Amino acid sequence: MESTKNLPELINAVTSELLRLRYSPVTISKCNAVWQKLLSYTQAKDLLHFSEKLSESFLLEYYKYPADYSGEFPYGTRIALRAVRMLGDYQLYGIILRKRKKQQPSCPDGFTDAIRGFVLYSYQSRNTVKTVERKVFIVKCFIEYLTMQNVSTCSGINKQHASGFITSILGLKKITINQYLYKLGCFFRFLHSEGSSSVNLRMAIPQINDAKERRIPTVWSPKEKSVACPSHLILRIAYHILLTKEPYKELGTEYLAEREREREQRVIRQLQLKGYQILKVS
Incomplete structure (x- = not known):
């Protein structure tokens, strides 16, 4: 320097x-x-x-x-x-150097239709764009492993392949392994529901014992929850006021509806960029 x-x-x-x-x-x-x-x-x-x-x-x-x-x-x-x-x-x-994004694993032609179907299936399950991208990345990692095992179609996947892939990721952090297991299980459930796999390979995925931490403990009484929820909301509002240095503004009843419309349009744009045609059925 x-x-x-x-x-x-x-x-x-x-x-x-x-x-x-x-x-x-x-x-x-x-x-x-x-x-x-x-x-x-x-x-x-x-x-x-x-x-x-x-x-x-x-x-x-x-x-x-x-x-x-x-x-x-x-x-x-x-x-x-x-x-x-x-x-x-x-x-x-004269610039700020940023991390280069990880290169997406390759996807052979035999799995392309399955990936596209899984993307639509995930969006229909109301997953966010970020979640879908992460799911696709993990599935492509699995497909890359299948390619090394000379598997070229979804119908050729068996429990041994699932077990072998899980063994290959055991060196990762526990939270990362849990993400891989969950998203891989979603993919297997999709394959079984679509008939691409005669066996529900989801059963070959080990159970994830670490449940997500809930925002409000389920053991709390209704009275405790009624106190905690407004308190949590007030703290969040105070945090954003201190962060943005702007006064609090009531967003109104239309705010959530507008957010839902924006989310819908964002998902549609993402799908259109990937080559899908969206038709609204009235």
Whole structure:
């Protein structure tokens, strides 16, 4: 990194770039918190410009990086590293370098129709676009495994293939494995319902014991729930008021209906981009 950029100007430029790239307000506020610490640090050192040496000494003094870490870094340290790296990238290249998206696994022709049908099935189940994309990614990973096992169609899938694929992902984190198992089970259920598989391979998927944490405990009494629900809503409203610095506005009864219409249009656009034709039946 070259020591040629005035730090306050650099911070303002990076903040503007983050806003242009539509980073979330939470991400920007976290980065700004780190940058303010860095600004105070440079002022105490009587420095004006950002440099690699400055960033290294700042991270060592404030976050003990890399001296005290031998394993995974704490969340706060990762945020600080990311914020400092943004400054360095922008000073060097004039842009904020972003992670390259993972390449989607390939899908042979024998599975194309099954993937398309599964996408429609998922949208009919009221899954969000993000959830459907994640499902398709996991199914394509499974199909890639099937290709290595010389399986070219859905009718050739058996329990041994499912078991072998599950064994191949056992090195992943527990939460990731649970996601794979659940979404793979959805795909197997779809294949069985469509007649593409004579056996319900969903039964070959191990049971997921870790249930999702509920927002409100089911053991609470109605009185406790009646107190917790409004309190939770008020806290969320207060959080957004503090975050956006804007007064509270009552959205009205049409808000939910409008959101539902927007969601419907978004799903339609996503399907049209993938080549589907949508006809509304009145």
